[in-house]
Amino acid sequence: HNPHNATNEHAMRDFEIHVPWLGSLEHGNSGFRFARIDLLDQDVDYLLRNVQAISVMIDDPEIGSFSCSDERLNKIWETGAYTVKLNMQDYLWDGIKRDRLVWLGDLHPEVMTVNNVWGKHDVVRRTLDFAKADTPLPGWMNGFSSYSMWWLLIHRDYYLHHGDLDYLKENRDYILGLVRQLDECVDANGEEKMTGVRFLDWPTSEKPDVIHDGLQSLTYMTMKAARQIAGWLGDKEMSAVADKSLARMDKFEISRTDASQAVSLSLLAGMSKNPDADCRKLIENGIDSFSPFYGYYAVEALAENGYTEKAMEMISDYWGAMIDLGGTTFWEDLNYPDTKNAARIDEIVPPGKYDIHSEGGAYCYVGLRLSLCHGWGAGPTPWLQRYVLGVKPLEPGCRTIEVKPNLGSLSYAKGTVPTPYGPVSVEAHKDPSGKTVVDVKAPKGVKVAR
Known part of the structure; x- marks a missing residue:
């Protein structure tokens, strides 16, 4: 075992399993960026066809x-x-x-x-x-x-x-x-x-x-x-x-x-x-x-x-x-x-x-x-x-929001932010004089303070 290993606290990451011949196995509820698989048996050839990892995550749309x-x-x-x-x-x-x-x-x-x-x-x-x-x-x-x-x-x-x-x-x-x-x-x-x-x-x-x-x-x-x-x-x-x-x-x-x-x-x-x-x-x-x-x-x-x-x-x-x-x-x-x-x-x-x-x-x-x-x-x-x-x-539920873009050295920034009434859309860019021009689209029910 690697002396730097992650240990098994909170989730199993370093473990041994028995695998079948001419079969398949589902194992492990963990997470990883990198994985290493070692065959521990000595003097054995094991034909490994494939390893699949299943990713479990939300599929909710990003509003912001x-x-x-x-x-x-x-x-x-x-x-x-x-x-x-x-x-x-x-x-x-x-x-x-x-x-x-x-x-x-x-x-x-x-x-x-x-x-x-x-x-x-x-x-x-x-x-x-x-x-x-x-x-x-x-x-x-x-x-x-x-x-x-x-x-x-x-x-x-x-x-x-x-x-x-x-x-x-x-x-x-x-x-x-x-x-x-x-x-x-x-x-x-x-x-x-x-x-x-x-x-x-x-x-x-x-x-x-x-x-x-x-x-x-x-x-x-x-x-x-x-x-x-x-x-x-x-x-x-x-x-x-x-x-x-x-x-x-x-x-x-x-x-x-x-x-x-x-x-x-x-x-x-x-x-x-x-x-x-x-x-x-x-x-x-x-x-x-x-x-x-x-x-x-x-x-x-x-x-x-x-x-x-x-x-x-x-x-x-x-x-x-x-x-x-x-x-x-x-x-x-x-x-x-x-x-x-x-x-x-x-x-x-x-x-x-x-x-x-x-x-x-x-x-x-x-x-x-x-x-x-x-x-x-x-x-x-x-x-x-x-x-x-x-x-x-500024007010609960985004009834009133402040919109004051700060571009610094950026030439433009744009994006959306969720509210209970729908997303607020903001676009800001610098005009030829260097002044920041802002366009805000807010849903009904959201008051914008500038």
């Missing part, structure tokens, strides 16, 4: 779309959508090869992709409901306090996109209980004291100061989302808990580590005292500090603060590197400096080249255990529709 004058960004959009599509199974899985599980933090970039490509889809509701049923309070989803927060943030974003008030009401009691539980983990000085596993992403998992700053901002973001949800539900009880928690947290000064994950969340939470300086810090840290998961929030934070073009460059460099190395889906992990001497993953590694697939990885993704199709890496797909096409829901 994106294309622009940069083919690399187009390929990145398509790759992110395809990554999530493969994971849309009985639940919205984390990965096809290994993590055929529901991980709630990882779920947020996936749900944002589903919202922007397929619109309202049953797999999202099934997955959110499974997580709730599997985690009676006072438990934390997947054991992580941060992942329970991502569950609540997903509900906020799901409602903004789809406007399903009955579903929001169905989850009200659990959301209120979770908000109270989070509030109990914010002390009198407004400092988070989250229990359970304290986690943002794997690259920061051994940095308690970064985790603390990140959880402080993530808790603040979640309480702001709870206040929004309370307003939509007319729930004074939930609103009061969120307001008191936010008031305490407003008084607490976070320690301000320079790690991109913590800085990104601070910007998105609205807690940054100097957003421009923090954006410059993200740019200075660069993509060497990224993970496919939290890289999404770094480029989102940059775009929210006027650095859309720089974020596009980072997306092109970081996520594009996976495609350059032979990726057809986005990976669980990419340590960008490793790409400098890396061989493509779809070729035999030449002498002197780094085998990034077999020799790379850390933490839960050492060597071939690294997932090459991981939904948490799909963030650029919804990002391109939100910040380049500029489509953002």
Whole structure:
């Protein structure tokens, strides 16, 4: 057995089977990009006629779309959508090869992709409901306090996109209980004291100061989302808990580590005292500090603060590197400096080249255990529709949307974004003077704010 092998955790990948003579056999419920078959019997000739692999995936039409004058960004959009599509199974899985599980933090970039490509889809509701049923309070989803927060943030974003008030009401009691539980983990000085596993992403998992700053901002973001949800539900009880928690947290000064994950969340939470300086810090840290998961929030934070073009460059460099190395889906992990001497993953590694697939990885993704199709890496797909096409829901169910394309150095961008009333179509191009000309077609029932 290869010492770098992927192991059989979560799904069977390395196994032995008995095969018939003059017969056929169906075996294995797994996922793979590459497969190796060894004949283990000694001094035996086995006539193997063929091996067939069956691909199981949804056939729902893609309602959302994106294309622009940069083919690399187009390929990145398509790759992110395809990554999530493969994971849309009985639940919205984390990965096809290994993590055929529901991980709630990882779920947020996936749900944002589903919202922007397929619109309202049953797999999202099934997955959110499974997580709730599997985690009676006072438990934390997947054991992580941060992942329970991502569950609540997903509900906020799901409602903004789809406007399903009955579903929001169905989850009200659990959301209120979770908000109270989070509030109990914010002390009198407004400092988070989250229990359970304290986690943002794997690259920061051994940095308690970064985790603390990140959880402080993530808790603040979640309480702001709870206040929004309370307003939509007319729930004074939930609103009061969120307001008191936010008031305490407003008084607490976070320690301000320079790690991109913590800085990104601070910007998105609205807690940054100097957003421009923090954006410059993200740019200075660069993509060497990224993970496919939290890289999404770094480029989102940059775009929210006027650095859309720089974020596009980072997306092109970081996520594009996976495609350059032979990726057809986005990976669980990419340590960008490793790409400098890396061989493509779809070729035999030449002498002197780094085998990034077999020799790379850390933490839960050492060597071939690294997932090459991981939904948490799909963030650029919804990002391109939100910040380049500029489509953002302002009212629940997309009753009012903002359309403010930002082309940067692109000459044009066009695409569609699903709404409950039908897709919104946006085309933007630069005229000879360099001015951006925008054409928006919105279905009846959708008001467009420009």
